Amino acid sequence: MLESQRVMTMGATTALTPEEQLANKYIVELKKAEYKTGILDPSTHSPGYHIFQLLSEVNKSPLFKALRTMPKGGVLHAHDTAICSTEYLIRLTYRENLWICTADEGCKAIAFRFSKEKPTLKAIAECSWEPMSEFRERRGEENVRRYLLRRFSMYPYSTFKSNNQAWNHFMSIFILLDGLLCYAPVWADYYYRALKEFYEDGVQYLELRSLLPELYCLGEKKLTINDTVQIYKDTLERYMAKNPNFIGSKLIYAPLRGVDPPVVEKYVETCVALNKQFPTFLVGFDLVGQEELGRPLIDFVDQLLKMPEHINFYFHAGETNWYGSTVDENLIDAVLLGTKRIGHGYAIIKHPFIMSLAKKLGIAVEVCPVSNQVLQLGQDYRNHPASHIICQDVPMVISSDDPSFWHALPLSHDFYFAFLGIAPMRADLRFLKCLAINSIKYSALTTPEKVIGIQKWHKQWIKWINEVIKTKGQLEPREDKSLKK
Amino acid sequence: MLESQRVMTMGATTALTPEEQLANKYIVELKKAEYKTGILDPSTHSPGYHIFQLLSEVNKSPLFKALRTMPKGGVLHAHDTAICSTEYLIRLTYRENLWICTADEGCKAIAFRFSKEKPTLKAIAECSWEPMSEFRERRGEENVRRYLLRRFSMYPYSTFKSNNQAWNHFMSIFILLDGLLCYAPVWADYYYRALKEFYEDGVQYLELRSLLPELYCLGEKKLTINDTVQIYKDTLERYMAKNPNFIGSKLIYAPLRGVDPPVVEKYVETCVALNKQFPTFLVGFDLVGQEELGRPLIDFVDQLLKMPEHINFYFHAGETNWYGSTVDENLIDAVLLGTKRIGHGYAIIKHPFIMSLAKKLGIAVEVCPVSNQVLQLGQDYRNHPASHIICQDVPMVISSDDPSFWHALPLSHDFYFAFLGIAPMRADLRFLKCLAINSIKYSALTTPEKVIGIQKWHKQWIKWINEVIKTKGQLEPREDKSLKK
Structure with missing residues (x-):
C-alpha cells in the first residue's frame, strides 16, 4: 500500500541515472539530517517558522546551499518590480x-x-x-x-x-517603487539585473507577469506601453548575447484586476496589439491584485472571451483561504476560460473537481510557498495545501512571486521550503528533478523552444550532479567508500 | 459546475423539512453576518484566531448561541479525564x-x-x-x-x-488530575457530571475513550479495572434513569501506546475479558498518547490481530502535520487493521488512497478542530484539512477530544469553528444536520440502538427547530413577515 501510494506521488516515477542516484544519496542525507532534529524537537524545524524569523539560519543550512546551486529550471510566476534583491x-x-x-x-x-x-x-x-x-x-x-x-x-x-493588512503594505511597496523603477533606463537595468540574479540562483528561464506601465524619461516625456515591451525585449537580447546558456524569458501581460469590465476589454485589445508586435515574446494574459478586493473573473467573462485562441491565459486564482467565496471560485472560471496554468491555486484542494481537471488537462499549479506565508495564507509549511497537490500528482511548479519583498533568493528559498516542508519526507532528487522539468514543460515556450530549453537545463544539471558527487566525496570520504562497494 | 461541486459536498443532499428550511434561513443569516465583517476585514474573523484569544467573544456570538442549543447528536472522540468544566x-x-x-x-x-x-x-x-x-x-x-x-x-x-511542548504540558495535566479523579467516588461523580454537561450542551450520546485506571479508595485499597468499568456502567444507569431522553454512552478501552508489543498483547487480553463482562458497554479498542513519541501501529500488528472480530478498533491515526512519517502512515495500518473510525486523521489529505477507502468503507474521520489548534497542528481554521474531507464527502464527525483543557464547552465550540471556519461558506443547516446524524450513524451503537438514538435526537431536534423559528420571529418581525409571503 505504501508503495502504491508512493508511485502516485509527484516525481516518484522520474528516472535517475547512476550518477543522479549517487548525488541523490547526498541530497537525501542532507535532508534527513534536518528532519532528524526536527522530529525530535519540532521547535527546531525550520518549515514550522515564518521565513523572517530564520532567514539567516536557512541560508546556513547545507541542504539549502545544495539547492541553491541546483539548476532549477524556470520561474513561471513572478512580478515585474518585485524580483531583484533589495541591496x-x-x-x-x-x-x-x-x-x-x-x-x-x-x-x-x-x-x-x-x-x-x-x-x-x-x-x-x-x-x-x-x-x-x-x-x-x-x-x-x-x-x-x-x-x-x-x-x-x-x-x-x-x-x-x-x-488584508499584509496586502495593503504589499501594494504600498509596489506603489513606492513606481517612480524608482518606471524610469526607462532603470526599467531596463532592473530587468537585466533580475535575469542575472535569477541565473545565479540556478534559474535559466523567467516568465514575467508585468503591468507594462508607461515608462518615463527625464523631462516628463512618457513612453508607450509598446516601448516598455520593446525595452524588455532589447534587454533580454542583450543578456542572451552574453549568456548563451540562459534559456530566455517571456512576458505575460498582467494588468490590475480591480477595474470595470470595459477596462478589461481595453486590456484585451492592448494584449492583442502587443502580441501582434511581439508574437514570440508577449504571449499570455493575466489579471493581478488581491483577488478578494478586485472583481472575480466571472465579471469579465464576455471581455475575456474576446481574447484570440493563440494568446494564453495564466490566471491567478484561489489565492485565499476562504472556501466558497468568489475568490476560490475563480478557480472554476479560470479553468472554464481555458487557463494554461493556475497562479497560486491555494484553495484548489477545496475543489476536487477542478483538481482532477487540472490533472487531466495538464494545467499546472504555480505554487509560491514563501509568498503564501508572508501574505498570511498559512503559517507552517507542513500544512501547505500543495502537499495534497503533490500526493495527487497534479502538475505543479514552484515559483517565488515577489522574492524581493521578503529578502529571499529568486527561487532557492521556495525550493527549500517546498522540499523540506511541503513534500513527503521521502521525496528526493526525483521530486526536485521533476520540478525543474515541469517548469519548462508547463512554460509558455513553444515545443522547439522547450527542446532547446531542456537541453540547456540538462547541460547545467549534469554539471551540478557531478559537482555534488565530488563535494560529497570530499566531505565524507568514508561514506564515499561505502558507496563503491 | 458550481452545482455539481456543491452536490458532492458533505451534507449537500441532506433533506430539509419546510420547518427546517425556515430555521435554516435564520442560521444562514447569523452565519452570513459573521462572514460579512470577516471578508471586509479578516482580522475580525474568529476562525483566523487561536481560541484562547477570543473565547469570550465567541461565547457572545449569536451564531454560537444558536449552535449551543442545537441537538448535535453524539461525541465520538473524547478522553476520560478531560471532559468536565474546570469550574x-x-x-x-x-x-x-x-x-x-x-x-x-x-x-x-x-x-x-x-x-x-x-x-x-x-x-x-x-x-x-x-x-x-x-x-x-x-x-x-x-x-x-x-x-x-x-x-x-x-x-x-x-x-x-x-x-511536542504542547503535548508535554497536555500530558502533565492528565498526570496531575490522576490523584484527584482516580478516587473511586470522584470517578463516578466526574462521569455523571460529564454526562450532564454534555447533555446541557446538546450532546445526547458519549463514546468515551478511557485508560481504565485502577481506582483507589480511602485507606489505599485498590480496585480492579473491572470495578472501573462497573462504576462507569452503574453511573450511566443512574444518569439514564433520570434522563430518559439521553441516548447513552459506551466505552472504548484506550490504554497508552508508548509501550512494548507484549504489553499490547496484555491490553488485548484485558479488552477481551472486559468486553465479555460488559458486552454492550465496553465495545472498542484504541491506543492513546502522542503518536510521534509512542510506537506506530505497525509494531503491534501481531498483537492487535488477536482481537476478536466483534470488538472494533477506533484508532487514533495521523494526528500530525508530518508527511511520510511513521505517524501519518499509521493511517494506512489503522485502515488495514479494520478500524471503524479514524481518530483525528489530520494527515489524511496527504493519503488520497486512504481517503477513498474511508469513503468506500464508511470509516468516519473524527475531526477535533479545537484540539488540533491547541495542540499546535494548525492555526487558522480555514486551513484545516477537514475542508478537503468535506468537499470529498468522506464520512466525518466533529468531536471535542479534551474540551476541559481548553475551557471549551463539550461540543459547541468545535461545531462553531467547523461550521464557520472549516466548512464552505454556503454550508448551512443541511451540513449541521448531517454532522448530528453522522455522529449516531458512525457510533458504536448497535443498529436497534441507533434507531432509538435517532428517534431521541430527532425529538430534540424538532423542538429546537421550532424554538429557532420562534426566536427568529421574535427578533426580526419584519423578516418573519417576508417569509410568510
Missing part, C-alpha cells in the same frame, strides 16, 4: 537625478522620481520633494540604507493582523 | 480528605490524593503533602482558584514553541 534597489537610489518625496518630517518615503528639476508630480500622499543625495546626507547614509531595507520589504515579522 | 474540577478540590503535594514553596502543584492521613505515596517529582484546605488557606482561596483554573488547562496562549 540592488538601494544601489539604484544612488543614481543621478533621483528625488525623494517624504512625509512625517522626512521619516516616511512616499515617492521617488528621476528629474533634472524638482518634480512637480503629485504623489499619492502629501509630501515634500528633495534630491535623494540631500535626503541621504541629512538622515545619514546608514540610517537611510536601513530604512529602505525594511521599507522595500514586508519585514518585520508579525506586523500584520490579517492577509 | 467543576475546582469544586472537586473542596472535597473532604483531599491532600495536595506541592513544590517550589507551594507554588507548583505536583499531585493530589484523597487520604485520611498524610499520603505516603511518592509523586512524580519531589514535593510535600499538606491538606488541600490548609493549602487553600495559606495561599488564599482566590489565588488557588486562579492558579488551578490555569494549571488544569492549556492556557495561556502562545506558551508552546512546538506541538
